Amino acid sequence: MTGFGERLRTVFADRGRLCVGIDPHAHLLEEWGLPASAAGAREFGLRTVDAAAGRVGIVKPQVSFFERWGSAGFAALEEVLTAARSAGLLVIADAKRGDIGTTMDAYGDAWLTPGSPLEADALTANPFLGVGTLDHTFDLAEAHGKGVFVLAATSNADAFTAQRARLISGDTVSAGVIAEVSARNAQHTPSGHWAALGFVIGATVDWTEAGLIAPVPPAPILGPGFGFQGAAAEDLARFGGAAPTVIVSESRSILSAGPGSLAARIEERANLYRSEGNA
């Protein structure tokens, strides 16, 4: 079983580091001429998968925009997840789930169990209730070559309250999350490999201000905030020594091209990051 970190490294080598967000929010559905409904979200997702397949290696459906439509939205999401994985895309379910005990375990089971209707290759998770609450989800990921991206540091000003608060050690909460997950990665990752458990770190985060250092062992980093939200290819340098494992995630900058120009836009953005210091 190849671990998620190594799967990701292969994807980077073969297809580059761009990840296309699948965010069927009301505004984009309207721009695309699609109905604001589960059917619209389904169509939006499937067209994005079609345009992404063969051009990039990774997609990231944003779960909330499907959840908005209840069970019908989840049925649409299941079709999108299946289509993406069948097309050979690595799928990150951006659900940011977090809870305690068996409740969190059920979220992990929902998204990372092979054969589950919502099966994805990786899940984003929220550590506010403690990194230890994610243990079962980590176990499950490691057992099946899947990944987990733990929220560590985001760049929105609102986030500073909880994320930049200080632990007794003097470290920020963001740094504490990285240290705690990395300690586990150190035990489970063969030497020279990329780890299975990674982080969400915003593309415009000031690493010094946030008190961050590059994870050891190297771990996948999901970097939202590229494209529309302001970060450009050169902002990869912000990640310092962690730059080689950064997944560049773009959503609106790509999706705003509309269905007719989507494939060309994806190609263009993918080339940009391929030319800019690949892993």
Add this chain to the structure above:
Amino acid sequence: MTGFGERLRTVFADRGRLCVGIDPHAHLLEEWGLPASAAGAREFGLRTVDAAAGRVGIVKPQVSFFERWGSAGFAALEEVLTAARSAGLLVIADAKRGDIGTTMDAYGDAWLTPGSPLEADALTANPFLGVGTLDHTFDLAEAHGKGVFVLAATSNADAFTAQRARLISGDTVSAGVIAEVSARNAQHTPSGHWAALGFVIGATVDWTEAGLIAPVPPAPILGPGFGFQGAAAEDLARFGGAAPTVIVSESRSILSAGPGSLAARIEERANLYRSEGNA
């Protein structure tokens, strides 16, 4: 439009403060002789609603145990939500959603928009990305007489990393969350009313250690950890001045009675909290 805090106060007066968790996890489904599937979760949820109706005022479906089964699980949850609201129960969707920008907004829309397939009376939310990310969700709740319970302090040891870290002010993150939401409540709550926006605070949290003081204005507090998890009626005293607004949430202590004894167990637990210092 009666605000959520006042709706809750009426429920406390009429039916007491006990909230019955609807947690169809695998272990309980087996104990109840139900299949580990969406159909099992549906049956489990509907039977619990039947037993709760007329005996208590509040139920809390745990979303992860439905999400485990994908879109079929969400279809089951929709039936349970509808049945509970039709039976006059106040329904708290325990989903602990958290994200930024329009992504978080879509979660708010999914659970709090009147007529949405997942419509509930209140939603639990995660503030790790900043209390400000919940603004749209708060607006929506206030506009429709609905509530939001923001995770503030939980009693699991894992939670201490993020929740007990210190802000520049010296306050804990937990206290900071309460202060930030309370500042908004102060602007939106008529004098003498209970506020619409509340908190999740574990029943066994040490308020002094967590640096908490009772929210002003008084706000609904969802208190998990009663019953099976160890807290008893007398632990209401832990909440100090905040005790009058505490929703006592029990799940396994009730659900473990099995379908045959469920109604009797609910009656027994509800009486316990009615006799013990009601609001």
